[in-house]
Amino acid sequence: ETGVTQTPRHLVMGMTNKKSLKCEQHLGHNAMYWYKQSAKKPLELMFVYNFKEQTENNSVPSRFSPECPNSSHLFLHLHTLQPEDSALYLCASSQDSNLLSYNEQFFGPGTRLTVL
Amino acid sequence: AQSVTQLDSHVSVSEGTPVLLRCNYSSSYSPSLFWYVQHPNKGLQLLLKYTSAATLVKGINGFEAEFKKSETSFHLTKPSAHMSDAAEYFCVVSDPRSSNTGKLIFGQGTTLQVKP
Numbered sequence: 001e002t003g004v005t006q007t008p009r010h011l012v013m014g015m016t017n018k019k020s021l022k023c024e025q026h027l028g029h030n031a032m033y034w035y036k037q038s039a040k041k042p043l044e045l046m047f048v049y050n051f052k053e054q055t056e057n058n059s060v061p062s063r064f065s066p067e068c069p070n071s072s073h074l075f076l077h078l079h080t081l082q083p084e085d086s087a088l089y090l091c092a093s094s095q096d097s098n099l100l101s102y103n104e105q106f107f108g109p110g111t112r113l114t115v116l
Numbered sequence: 117a118q119s120v121t122q123l124d125s126h127v128s129v130s131e132g133t134p135v136l137l138r139c140n141y142s143s144s145y146s147p148s149l150f151w152y153v154q155h156p157n158k159g160l161q162l163l164l165k166y167t168s169a170a171t172l173v174k175g176i177n178g179f180e181a182e183f184k185k186s187e188t189s190f191h192l193t194k195p196s197a198h199m200s201d202a203a204e205y206f207c208v209v210s211d212p213r214s215s216n217t218g219k220l221i222f223g224q225g226t227t228l229q230v231k232p
Contacts, residue, residue: 004159040224041224042221042223042224042225043206043222045219045220048219056219090159090160092159092160104162104165105220106159106162107159107160107161109158110159
């Protein structure tokens with residue numbers, strides 16, 4: 001595997017389920033990101049991790065819980081979601097999260113989440 | 117506050133004709149600007165970036181963009197469209213207030229359709 005991978009690619013869950021999204025990067029990067037992409041809305045940054053430490057939580061509801069056990073893996077734990085949480089969830093990585101270095105962010109293909 | 121506006125939600129061109137995707141930004145600081153492309157069922161890929169060096173930026177696949185501070189614009193162009201260029205394009209500005217946390221601000225996207 002190369003680049004940024006995400007599993008599963010598609011997920012359907014009920015509002016009472018608990019599920020997790022997984023992201024893995026094979027680029028040796030130190031920063032990882034979760035984004036939410038909803039139809040007809042701009043991409044929304046959710047969380048940023050730099051060297052395994054969370055550096056940004058963009059006012060995300062607590063039903064979304066990120067976990068970054070190491071610089072290569074990022075999880076998004078989901079519980080008691082709402083139908084409006086249905087979206088494409090994108091993971092990205094970069095060398096580090098300091099934009100003064102103009103580091104490119106590399107994106108995974110995303111997980112298409114549907115909440116029933 | 118920083119913001120970015122993509123002036124067209126949908127652009128349709130014929131194969132072999134020029135492409136123009138328009139982007140305007142609002143910034144109180146010196147921004148970094150990016151264009152990303154998203155093909156169906158794929159993650160976002162960086163096309164090009166402006167980082168306060170040359171105002172005319174060349175990217176991959178024959179795309180280029182010109183930073184015009186007086187017009188607060190960063191339009192994306194390509195001399196001759198190819199069928200494989202059909203995708204969603206995002207104009208992105210960095211938020212220097214959050215330069216240490218990797219915060220990018222995305223436009224709403226422009227869908228490029230290329231007709232044979």
